[in-house]
Amino acid sequence: MTAKLTIGPILFHWPTEKQLEFYARIADEAPVDTVYLGEVICSKRSAFMVQHYDMIAERLKRGGKKVVYSTLSEVLIKRDRKDIKGVCDIQGEEEVEANDASALFHLSGKPHRLGPWMNVYNEDTLKFLAAKGAYHASLPAELYKDSIAVLGEAAKKLGVALEVQVFGRIPLALSARCYHARAHQLSKDNCQFVCEKDPDGMLLNTLGGQQFLAINGIQTLSDTYLNLTGELEELQAMGVSYFRLSPHSNDMVETANVFNRLIEGQIDAAEATSLIQATGDVEPFSNGFYHHQPGHKWSTAS
Amino acid sequence: MNETSPPMLRPELVCPAGTPASLRTAVDAGADAVYCGFKNATNARNFPGLNFTPEELETAVAYAHERGTKVLLAINTNPPAGLVDLWKSAIDQSAALGVDAVILADIGVADYAARKYPDLRLHLSVQAAASTPEALNYYCQEFGIKRVVLPRILTIPEIKEIKAQIPCEIETFIFGNHGLMVEGRCSLTNYATGVSTNYDGVCSPASQVKYVEDANNNLSTQLGDFTIDCFSCNENAGYPTICKGRYVSNARDQAYYAFEEPISLNLSRLLPDLIEAGVSALKIEGRQRSKAYVHKVVSAFSKAVDDVMVGGKPDITSLVALTEGNKETQGAFQSKRWR
Numbered sequence: 352m353t354a355k356l357t358i359g360p361i362l363f364h365w366p367t368e369k370q371l372e373f374y375a376r377i378a379d380e381a382p383v384d385t386v387y388l389g390e391v392i393c394s395k396r397s398a399f400m401v402q403h404y405d406m407i408a409e410r411l412k413r414g415g416k417k418v419v420y421s422t423l424s425e426v427l428i429k430r431d432r433k434d435i436k437g438v439c440d441i442q443g444e445e446e447v448e449a450n451d452a453s454a455l456f457h458l459s460g461k462p463h464r465l466g467p468w469m470n471v472y473n474e475d476t477l478k479f480l481a482a483k484g485a486y487h488a489s490l491p492a493e494l495y496k497d498s499i500a501v502l503g504e505a506a507k508k509l510g511v512a513l514e515v516q517v518f519g520r521i522p523l524a525l526s527a528r529c530y531h532a533r534a535h536q537l538s539k540d541n542c543q544f545v546c547e548k549d550p551d552g553m554l555l556n557t558l559g560g561q562q563f564l565a566i567n568g569i570q571t572l573s574d575t576y577l578n579l580t581g582e583l584e585e586l587q588a589m590g591v592s593y594f595r596l597s598p599h600s601n602d603m604v605e606t607a608n609v610f611n612r613l614i615e616g617q618i619d620a621a622e623a624t625s626l627i628q629a630t631g632d633v634e635p636f637s638n639g640f641y642h643h644q645p646g647h648k649w650s651t652a653s
Numbered sequence: 654m655n656e657t658s659p660p661m662l663r664p665e666l667v668c669p670a671g672t673p674a675s676l677r678t679a680v681d682a683g684a685d686a687v688y689c690g691f692k693n694a695t696n697a698r699n700f701p702g703l704n705f706t707p708e709e710l711e712t713a714v715a716y717a718h719e720r721g722t723k724v725l726l727a728i729n730t731n732p733p734a735g736l737v738d739l740w741k742s743a744i745d746q747s748a749a750l751g752v753d754a755v756i757l758a759d760i761g762v763a764d765y766a767a768r769k770y771p772d773l774r775l776h777l778s779v780q781a782a783a784s785t786p787e788a789l790n791y792y793c794q795e796f797g798i799k800r801v802v803l804p805r806i807l808t809i810p811e812i813k814e815i816k817a818q819i820p821c822e823i824e825t826f827i828f829g830n831h832g833l834m835v836e837g838r839c840s841l842t843n844y845a846t847g848v849s850t851n852y853d854g855v856c857s858p859a860s861q862v863k864y865v866e867d868a869n870n871n872l873s874t875q876l877g878d879f880t881i882d883c884f885s886c887n888e889n890a891g892y893p894t895i896c897k898g899r900y901v902s903n904a905r906d907q908a909y910y911a912f913e914e915p916i917s918l919n920l921s922r923l924l925p926d927l928i929e930a931g932v933s934a935l936k937i938e939g940r941q942r943s944k945a946y947v948h949k950v951v952s953a954f955s956k957a958v959d960d961v962m963v964g965g966k967p968d969i970t971s972l973v974a975l976t977e978g979n980k981e982t983q984g985a986f987q988s989k990r991w992r
Contacts, residue, residue, distance in 0.1 A: 475761025527806030
């Protein structure tokens with residue numbers, strides 16, 4: 352099967368207008384198979400977009416894209432739980448991706464996808480969840496090649512599609528505390544949505560001046576942008592058939608075009624990387640996790 | 654008779670046992686239960702010099718059981734695909750050695766344990782990051798979980814509400830290291846060092862820690878290739894844990910603790926509230942700590958629980974000196990404002 356591209360959920364708090372424009376362009380121009388919609392980081396942000404998703408989904412479908420609704424990754428309060436139930440309730444009419452066990456509670460026994468926060472690290476977990484209705488799994492970002500290969504074999508037998516993130520800052524941690532609010536000396540309950548200031552996350556540098564991490568509300572991401580252009584062919588051979596592009600404020604349509612041309616063999620990984628560099632401020636790159644190295648490392652094929 | 658509240662049940666004090674010697678110390682100091690792990694990646698404190706061989710565990714179980722103390726075994730990491738046999742054999746050994754419960758996080762491992770050893774008592778680890786009634790009920794229904802260790806992100810009223818909606822016991826951390834990230838959902842160490850908290854059981858490995866002094870006697874602490882903090886000569890340099898480091902961001906004029914300062918969790922003042930909320934087990938963090946530390950903390954909390962059960966106030970003055978940099982917090986438990 353030819354590999355397909357997906358657009359992951361927007362992790363950052365982009366203004367509504369920016370999100371509407373983003374999805375309009377993706378719908379009309381991007382060579383992607385699937386688009387994930389939904390607020391997965393902070394339920395306080397959900398209110399801004401929720402009334403637009405029907406319209407966005409319709410536009411994406413008209414553009415030939417599959418639409419999947421992703422659930423929150425960290426579920427704490429009543430509002431979060433209600434959000435999760437609301438998304439899971441549309442299963443049957445729409446596809447749903449679970450990012451926490453609260454969603455699994457609602458979806459178990461029905462067809463569903465497993466998101467990258469579901470901690471599918473091994474074949475036994477995949478097998479158990481497949482028997483409960485999971486037909487598509489996005490793997491945790493920190494998994495390395497040998498394990499992905501074993502999961503690829505298992506997924507084939509189980510008839511589960513595998514997805515791996517190949518572009519964008521890497522989700523590294525979640526917390527109950529909002530670090531954006533903390534940086535601005537606010538509390539989470541009274542955050543004034545300061546996270547909107549940083550469309551690709553707020554950079555944290557070390558005291559030595561080195562770039563290190565990016566803050567997105569309760570989430571911590573890598574400063575580096577994951578770039579698995581050089582690993583794409585190997586991933587496909589191991590049975591990974593979906594490649595996730597995580598949205599950033601660079602030119603994502605062009606990013607999707609580049610990955611598409613790479614999949615179709617029109618360009619090689621080196622050319623793809625230089626074309627991705629031209630899409631915006633997306634460096635430094637990393638691919639360490641895949642190679643079982645520190646995640647921030649970057650190496651190109653020797 | 655007062656009909657508003659049911660009688661408080663005495664909670665179990667669950668104490669760290671990083672080594673056979675500290676296990677005996679904890680048992681002797683009044684632990685109701687101790688928790689420990691094997692010497693490998695199957696538990697989340699996989700540090701050199703810590704943990705138990707199967708032979709050591711057998712002796713330890715006998716020692717604890719003779720004194721009426723339970724032994725809980727943490728098998729609470731996620732096996733990476735291809736290596737699951739190590740985790741299965743840890744489950745097999747736990748069952749054979751007669752531990753009182755195993756503490757699990759991975760769905761595949763839980764499924765194996767539940768199917769193969771239906772009589773083995775299963776606890777859900779904090780590493781599973783299950784924080785709602787739905788998530789907890791999911792694990793209870795699928796694997797027959799008897800107790801859940803809640804993530805350190807909930808307030809006491811939230812814990813009380815959860816308790817009313819789940820069929821199993823609740824265990825919460827009350828003292829020790831206060832990790833800021835949701836356990837089981839943090840790859841920061843792996844990003845900096847190449848070893849994973851989730852599948853290697855390691856957070857901030859000592860082998861990748863460096864202390865570098867400059868010409869002005871400033872000491873910087875590093876993990877992997879990254880500086881985590883920097884201390885002038887009149888400060889005590891802390892151990893470099895990413896979520897307790899100082900960083901620079903354009904939101905602040907000066908370097909700041911972007912996540913949390915080095916601080917320890919201490920819920921001794923909240924013990925009556927936790928017990929009233931229906932918490933069945935109180936967990937003390939610190940399998941990497943010394944015997945002397947374990948002795949002091951376990952004795953103090955054993956006494957504190959006794960005091961609370963007879964309506965007194967827990968005396969915790971002796972505990973403050975044991976907290977990290979003598980700073981303590983009640984974290985998320987006290988108020989939503991912490992978030």
